[in-house]
Amino acid sequence: MSHKRDNFDYIWIFMGSGARTPTAVFTTYEEADTWIRENGLYGYLSEYPVGISVYDWAIACGYHKPGKPHHFSRPHIQQFGSAYLEHHHYAHPHHQYLDHVLHHVPGKIKQSVLHAYPHVRLQPEDGFIPLAQCNLVMLVGMTGSGKSTTLQHLRNDATLNFTEAIPSRRQLADLILIPTAQHLKNEPIAPVKERVTRFEYTRHFRDSFAPGGTAEAFTWLYCDLPQTLILSEGVRGQNEIDYVLEHTRWRIAELWVDPVTRLQRLSSRNEAFDAVTDASAEDLTFLPDDRIDEVRHALANGTITPEAITTVRAETISYGNQPYDAHNQTENYHCFTIDNLTPPAVAQQVTTWIKTGEVQ
Secondary structure, three states, X not given: OOEEEOOEEEEEEEEEOOOOOOOEEEOOHHHHHHHHHHOOOOEEEEEEEOOOOHHHHHHHOOOOOOOOHHHHOHHHHHOOOXXXXXXXXXXXXXXXXXXXXXXXXXXXXXXXXXXXXXXXXXXXXXXXXXXXXXXXXXXXXXXXXOHHHHHHHHHOOOOOOOEOOOOOHHHHHHHHHHHHHHHHOOOOOOOOOOHHHHHHHHHHHHHHOOOOHHHHHXXXXXXXXXXXXXXXXXXXXXXXXXXXXXXXXXXXXXXXOOHHHHHHHXXXXXXXXXXXXXXXXXXXXXXXXXXXXXXXXXXXXXXXXXXXXXXXXXXXXXXXXXXXXXXXXXXXEEEEEOOOOOHHHHHHHHHHHHHHOOOO
């Protein structure tokens, strides 16, 4: 049943972006808003009185008092709209970012990203196509899985011609995800270095703004290299891989490492980016039950640190603790289980898959 106000019943009509006729009609705002958000749609949701024109409704409610000849004309009546009826705009997240966030991003961040990648734009431009349409391979893996090491070996492979012409995941988070999350929280837009806080902001970006997370933000970019193979390590987690496989022509090479191995690697690598505050090793429930005692023993002898536990726990909350498809039954995707492989062997398997779609 439609809702009632001022002795009139009302319905809600949704006009999707690009549509020439209404897309859907609802009796309540709540059911309309839920449907639009669940389906990730963009457009306009407007309230309309039932059984009466907007023109006659406005007159009946005292919102419009026609007094000039043109107020009674056909064009005026058939084009009449009223600001006294509710209207809601569901804008594409990319447009909201460009309109409300980008100009607040510190100039140093914009310069360090946009000026460093001349083949990339944030808005359409002659000669540039959506990055989603480019020939791109995403090297995916959690922190400590060996992405950077594998990339370095791939760079040294003369048989694999590729470019790294797009920003890294970290850079995109600094430029888009973290500033947007800060804007949504009504916080000042400022750089964030602390690792767990970065996870919290990027998770808020995904949960409250752009469901595809970092993967969706990458598709906002435009590139002028339509044929060149591009290699990046920009996405992670099931949600982001889902988005890539559904919305782009990219391929995913996921590096999967045993969680204890990851913790050991993180505990020994001493990267400034891994810095965390309030490190705690008390909560180990993010680990498989049969590995918790092993990790407690490693904590006791110092081969795993509380800082590594804190990082991996936060990452698991955001991205889960399982590979996307360990059995490799998904098109444009391959999971490489690499615990027992040397870095050169990992790079060789990835190279073979990129070239042939198969793994030896």
